Structure formats: C-alpha cells, structure tokens
Amino acid sequence: MWENLELSWQRTLELAWEAFCVGTVPVGCVIVDTECRIVAEGRNAIYDRDYPWPFAGSNLAHAEMMALSRIRESEHPNIREYTLYTSLEPCPMCFGAINMMHVRRIRCGARDAIAGSLVLAEATPYLRSKRYTIEYGDPVLEDFQLVLVAAYELSDSRPRDRVVAIYEQANPRAVAVGRKLFQSGYFHTAVQESFSAGRVFTDVVKELQPVGAGKV
Numbered sequence: 001m002w003e004n005l006e007l008s009w010q011r012t013l014e015l016a017w018e019a020f021c022v023g024t025v026p027v028g029c030v031i032v033d034t035e036c037r038i039v040a041e042g043r044n045a046i047y048d049r050d051y052p053w054p055f056a057g058s059n060l061a062h063a064e065m066m067a068l069s070r071i072r073e074s075e076h077p078n079i080r081e082y083t084l085y086t087s088l089e090p091c092p093m094c095f096g097a098i099n100m101m102h103v104r105r106i107r108c109g110a111r112d113a114i115a116g117s118l119v120l121a122e123a124t125p126y127l128r129s130k131r132y133t134i135e136y137g138d139p140v141l142e143d144f145q146l147v148l149v150a151a152y153e154l155s156d157s158r159p160r161d162r163v164v165a166i167y168e169q170a171n172p173r174a175v176a177v178g179r180k181l182f183q184s185g186y187f188h189t190a191v192q193e194s195f196s197a198g199r200v201f202t203d204v205v206k207e208l209q210p211v212g213a214g215k216v
C-alpha cells in the first residue's frame with residue numbers, strides 16, 4: 001500500500017511522521033511543480049524550537065507555512081500551476097498564506113474537523129476568483145493522518161480530551177485505532193526504534209482494515 005502512494009504523498013507522510021517523532025503536531029507538506037518535482041517541503045515545528053527555521057517554536061510553524069516560506073516567486077514564476085500537498089486540511093492562517101503565495105492547487109490527506117478552513121476558498125468574491133482546485137486524498141490517507149493526530153494528542157503530557165473528542169466524532173474508526181495503538185505502546189516503540197513512515201503506515205493500515213464490518 002505504501003508503495004502505491006504517489007511519491008508526493010509518501011514524502012508528505014514522512015514529514016508528518018518526522019514531526020510526530022520530535023513531539024510536535026504530526027503534519028507534513030510538500031509543494032510540487034508541474035513536473036511533480038518537490039520544490040519545497042515543511043513539517044510542523046510549533047513545539048520544536050531547535051528546528052533550523054526562523055519561526056520554528058512559534059504558532060506560525062505549521063507545515064504549510066514552513067514549506068511556503070521557502071519559496072521565492074521570482075524563482076517559480078509559474079507557481080499558480082504548482083500543487084501543495086498537506087497531510088491535514090489547512091487552517092485559516094495557512095490557507096491565507098497559500099492564497100497570497102499564489103498556489104492554486106491543494107491536495108489534503110485529511111479533513112480537519114477543528115481548524116480546517118478550505119471552505120474559505122468560496123467565502124468571498126476575491127477568493128472565489130482564484131479558482132482553487134481542491135482534492136482530498138484516498139480515504140486511507142485521511143484515516144492514517146487522523147490516527148497520527150489522535151495518538152499525538154493522547155501522548156501529549158496534557159492530553160486534550162476535547163480535541164480528541166472532536167476528531168472522534170468526525171472519524172471514530174481512525175481515532176479508535178489511534179487510541180488502541182497508543183495504549184498498546186506501539187507508537188512509543190515506533191519512535192524509540194525509529195520506524196520508517198512506510199512501516200508505520202503499513203502497520204496502521206493493517207489495524208484499520210479489520211475494524212468494523214464490510215471489509216472487501
């Protein structure tokens with residue numbers, strides 16, 4: 001399954017997993033040009049002050065901001081044709097940055113029931129005029145991302161039950177798997193033993209499959 005993912009998604013999830021491993025919000029982002037070459041990438045660093053980037057350790061350090069801030073439009077004149085991949089739906093800040101950086105194609109791994117703000121693309125005549133192309137990934141990408149987010153929130157030293165409850169309402173299956181793997185110590189081991197993102201993805205997908213009826 002990991003091998004079947006587009007390379008852009010693989011890299012996006014690798015970055016999300018890297019963020020998880022250093023103890024910050026597990027979100028990754030890549031920006032690809034018209035030839036599908038990655039021209040910029042980023043991962044969340046709001047709780048990672050050591051990450052070598054000017055606003056690491058601040059609430060600005062979302063994955064999309066980290067990726068977008070590496071781009072200078074003079075070097076990428078056709079940025080409107082580029083695609084931004086993010087493992088979790090952009091928040092209002094990141095959507096604003098995407099807009100002002102002239103990226104017009106967005107692909108999301110998971111909808112974000114808390115801060116997700118792609119609805120803003122239709123919010124005003126100005127934003128509608130930008131004609132965004134927005135796609136969501138395969139449902140398995142959404143499940144995987146929400147498993148990571150749930151496990152991250154549960155592993156926080158000050159677990160945010162309210163946040164987990166909102167994600168649970170949106171995707172109970174993914175949060176159940178995240179909770180199960182967190183409680184079994186899987187994620188602790190995965191971090192300690194430096195599991196690759198591909199291995200974690202494969203393990204999580206295996207856990208997701210037998211839950212509930214209707215498996216094909």
Ligand SMILES: [Zn+2]
Nearest residue numbers: 062090091094
């Ligand atoms: Zn954001």
